[in-house]
Amino acid sequence: MKRTLSINLAGYVYHIDDDAYAKFNQYLAQLEKNLKSENDRQDILADIEARISELLNERLGTKRQVVTIEDINFIIAIMGEPDIITGDGSKSESHEAFGKYRYRRMYRDPGNRILGGVCSGLAAYWNLDPLIIRTVFVVFFILGGSGLIIYLILWIIIPEAQTTAQKLEMRGEAVTVGSIKDFIKKEFENMKHNFSKK
Numbered sequence: 001m002k003r004t005l006s007i008n009l010a011g012y013v014y015h016i017d018d019d020a021y022a023k024f025n026q027y028l029a030q031l032e033k034n035l036k037s038e039n040d041r042q043d044i045l046a047d048i049e050a051r052i053s054e055l056l057n058e059r060l061g062t063k064r065q066v067v068t069i070e071d072i073n074f075i076i077a078i079m080g081e082p083d084i085i086t087g088d089g090s091k092s093e094s095h096e097a098f099g100k101y102r103y104r105r106m107y108r109d110p111g112n113r114i115l116g117g118v119c120s121g122l123a124a125y126w127n128l129d130p131l132i133i134r135t136v137f138v139v140f141f142i143l144g145g146s147g148l149i150i151y152l153i154l155w156i157i158i159p160e161a162q163t164t165a166q167k168l169e170m171r172g173e174a175v176t177v178g179s180i181k182d183f184i185k186k187e188f189e190n191m192k193h194n195f196s197k198k
Contacts (some may be wrong), residue, residue, distance in 0.1 A: 004066055010046070014060075016067040024072045031177065038181070040188050041154035047164040047180050050078065053166060080176040104172035107161035111187075116155040124170045144154040 003018045026041045031048065035041040038128060057074055062129040073096065081177050106125045108117035119137060140147030165175045173179055 009056070012053050012057070014056060015066050017069060020067050020069040023069060024067075024075075027072070027076060027082065028105075034082050035181070038185075040184055043188075044181050044184050047184060048079070048177055050163055051165040051175055051180065053161075055064055055079075063125040069121045078176070082176060082177065105166070105169040106158055107166055107170040108155070108158050109167075109170065110160055110162070111167070116151075117160060118151055118154045118158060121161070121170060122154075123160060127172075 004015045005018065006019050007014050007016055007021065007024075007162060018055040028049075029047075032041070032045060032129045035044055043165055055078060056071065059071055059074060060067065075101060104125055107121050109120035109124050110117050112120035112130055114120075114134070120130040122128075123133045126133075137147040137151055140150065159166075165178050168175045168179055172188075173183075
């Protein structure tokens with residue numbers, strides 16, 4: 001019989017085995033240690049925890065209630081070791097480790113939107129310039145109004161990319177510890193740059 005603990009991760013409560021908790025706690029402590037020099041470390045850690053929570057929810061499903069050491073090992077294999085952040089680790093990020101978790105997903109892009117982010121989301125998904133997609137919608141609108149109807153339907157059915165993981169998936173990038181850190185740093189720099197322009 002194993003002892004279980006309850007943890008709160010990104011707003012979800014999980015029951016976790018004692019040995020799984022020890023490994024997971026060590027993993028998070030190492031992440032926090034490697035991020036101590038980052039100004040936006042709290043945002044990075046929050047996004048990493050949110051992604052881990054998503055993966056745990058997928059892995060546990062509705063049939064299981066307790067997180068095991070196998071689940072934690074699986075999460076670490078997907079997210080990568082904490083030393084990826086500092087770049088001093090000997091392990092490189094292997095694309096094979098991400099398996100089915102490295103794929104493009106269609107989302108509306110709130111960062112580059114004009115109206116609902118549909119065109120910029122489609123452009124990110126297909127790796128095109130958003131201007132091309134916007135032009136296609138305008139042409140369809142002028143030729144009969146179908147561009148507006150299609151746009152509104154897509155606005156309703158395509159979810160908005162809200163988390164860092166979703167924004168990375170929208171571009172087809174692997175969602176790992178390193179990619180989350182790089183994405184948040186890049187967004188922070190862009191925000192700082194745009195703020196200094198005003």
